[in-house]
Each structure stands twice: as structure tokens, then as C-alpha cells.
Ligand code: HEC
Ligand code: HEC
């Protein structure tokens with residue numbers, strides 16, 4: 540019968556379909572390793588300085604000095620720099636014991652010896668060995684660490700909203716987004732009174748946002764990149780446009796606020812802030 544011959548074919552087809560959908564719906568995964576929690580004590584706010592990062596800068600400098608003098612064939616200063624290097628390098632394992640296994644301590648010791656003996660080939664060889672440890676730890680942890688410990692923390696920002704109410708940064712964002720769309724909706728539906736109230740609320744919230752920059756930025760330049768005479772004008776022109784029920788003026792100025800205030804700040808701050816929040820949440824579990 541045709542039917543019985545068809546069934547295996549159909550089953551077979553269904554099986555391939557399953558395989559196919561299974562493969563296309565499975566998302567690619569990227570595993571991100573978090574640094575050991577003991578690293579936190581070498582960063583602000585637990586520490587007054589970014590100690591880990593400055594130890595890294597010192598490693599790079601002493602390593603470069605060693606390379607420079609080996610290349611120039613001048614062994615006189617090698618011992619001093621190899622000592623600087625080894626001291627800082629050994630300290631890594633004391634600062635974060637969980638990372639001791641990542642280090643080539645034997646090779647940093649051999650490098651110190653070779654440097655004392657003026658053995659330039661020995662120093663060069665040891666440098667190569669030690670450098671593999673820089674690379675492998677960096678591949679796994681460098682980017683994540685800089686985001687986690689040095690990325691700006693917008694969760695710590697509080698916005699004074701009226702007499703006793705404080706908004707989180709996220710709440711401020713949600714309120715601004717609501718006000719932008721209220722302007723759009725009520726203007727489109729020819730309710731100028733409501734659109735105007737929303738426009739004024741947006742202006743008030745944008746002033747709160749502009750004031751909040753100073754919670755991280757000591758200099759006024761960064762704030763001025765986004766909040767300026769021009770951005771004030773988009774806001775007042777928006778209110779004028781609403782009053783005059785001028786669609787072009789409303790859309791044009793909403794567009795400018797969106798592009799030059801919201802999107803410009805988002806390009807700088809949002810992806811990193813959100814990624815940092817994800818990492819922090821995970822690290823605290
Ligand atoms: C500091 C500069 C900055 C400005 C200016 C800014 N944003 Fe944001 N926005 C952020 C950051 C950072 C985030 C990430 C979430 C957070 O606030 O912690 C964000 C997140 C958001 C979110 C998502 C909130 C959530 O719940 O995840 C919305 C919506 C938003 N912004 C809307 C706006 C609108 C609309 C404007 C302009 C009227 C604006 N933002 C202006 C920095 C800014
Ligand atoms: C056990 C892990 C580990 C080892 C080993 C290590 N590093 Fe690092 N390094 C880090 C981490 C984590 C960061 C990110 C620090 C940050 O951004 O705050 C970093 C960042 C750096 C930076 C800053 C990069 C930049 O431009 O922002 C330099 C320079 C550096 N390391 C040099 C070295 C050198 C040279 C070595 C080898 C001699 C080395 N590191 C070995 C973990 C390590």
C-alpha cells in the first residue's frame with residue numbers, strides 16, 4: 540500500500556525537520572569567567588587605589604626595560620629591572636592566591652638569576668616564558684575584570700526627585716521614556732494640554748539627569764558634551780511646537796532630543812553599565 544511506504548518517508552522527514560530546528564534554535568554560548576572574589580580588595584571602593592591595575596602597569600614597564608636593554612646589548616641595568624619585575628610578579632600570587640597557579644614563578648626566578656649574571660640570552664628566554672602567563676590570564680580575565688571593577692556603577696546613582704522621594708537611575712530612565720512617548724501620543728491625538736504637560740515633565744527629568752552627571756564626573760566637560768545651549772533649545776522648541784500644534788517642530792525636536800541626548804549618552808554609557816550589572820549580579824550569587 541502507498542500509505543505504508545509513505546510513513547517511513549514522512550517519519551524520516553519529520554526527523555530531519557526536528558534536527559534542523561534543533562540546530563537553528565540553539566543559541567551560541569560564550570563562557571565568561573569571573574575573577575576570584577579576593578581581587579575586589581585590590582580595587583576601589585575596598586581599596587583607596589586601583590592596586591591590581593597599577594601592579595600591571597609596573598609589570599609592563601619593567602618587562603619593557605628588560606627587553607630594551609637586552610636588545611641594546613646593555614646588561615648593566617638588567618638586575619635592577621629583573622628585581623622590580625620579579626617582586627611585582629610574585630606579589631600577584633600573594634594578592635590573589637587563587638591565581639598562583641597562573642604564574643610562571645620558576646621562570647621569573649630564573650630571569651632574576653640570569654639578569655644578575657648578565658646572561659642576556661637567559662633573560663630573553665625567561666621573558667618569553669613569563670609572557671605566556673600574561674597572555675593566558677589576560678585572555679580569560681582582563682576584559683571582565685576591567686568592566687566589573689572599573690566600569691561605572693549606575694546602580695549607585697540616586698536622583699533627588701522632589702522633597703523626599705529618590706529615584707534610581709533606572710526609574711529616571713523609565714520616566715523619561717514614558718514622557719517622550721506621551722508627548723508623541725497626545726500630540727498625534729490632538730490633546731495639546733496633555734502633550735504640553737508631558738513636554739514639561741520631560742524637561743524637568745532631563746534637568747535631573749544633567750545634574751546627576753556630577754555624581755561621577757568631577758569636571759563639567761563630560762556633561763557639556765550632551766547638555767548644552769543646543770540641548771536646552773531642543774527642549775524649549777519642543778514646548779513651543781506643542782503649543783503651536785506644529786507637527787514638524789514637535790517631531791523634529793523630539794528626534795533631536797532622542798539622538799543628541801538619549802542616544803549619545805547611551806552609546807557611551809549604556810552597554811557597559813548593563814553588562815557590568817549582569818556581571819555583578821552573577822558575582823554576588
Ligand atoms: C547618563 C546618560 C544617559 C542619558 C542622558 C539617558 N540615558 Fe537612558 N540609560 C542610561 C544608562 C546608563 C542606562 C542603563 C540602565 C541604568 O540606568 O542603570 C539607560 C537605560 C535606559 C532605558 C532602559 C531602562 C531599563 O529599565 O532597563 C531606557 C528606556 C532609557 N534609558 C531611556 C532614555 C531616554 C528616553 C533618554 C532621553 C530622554 C535617556 N534614556 C537618556 C544612560 C542615559
Ligand atoms: C593572574 C592573572 C594575570 C596575570 C598573570 C597577568 N595579568 Fe595583567 N591583567 C590582569 C587583569 C585581571 C587585568 C585587568 C585589570 C583592569 O583592567 O583593572 C590586567 C591588565 C593588565 C594591563 C593593563 C592593560 C591596559 O592597557 O589596560 C597591563 C599593562 C598588564 N595587565 C600587564 C601584564 C603583564 C606584563 C603580565 C605578565 C608579566 C601580566 N599582566 C600578567 C591579570 C593578569
Ligand code: HEC
Pocket residue numbers: 690691692693696748749751752753754755756760761762763764765766804807808
Ligand atoms: C556612574 C558614574 C557615571 C555617571 C552617573 C555618568 N558618567 Fe559619564 N563616564 C563615566 C566614566 C567612568 C567615564 C569614562 C572615564 C571618564 O571619561 O571619566 C565616562 C565617560 C563619559 C564621556 C566620554 C568622555 C568625555 O568626557 O568626553 C561622556 C561624554 C560622558 N561620560 C557623559 C556623561 C553625561 C552627560 C552624564 C550625565 C547625564 C554622565 N556621563 C554620567 C562615569 C559616569
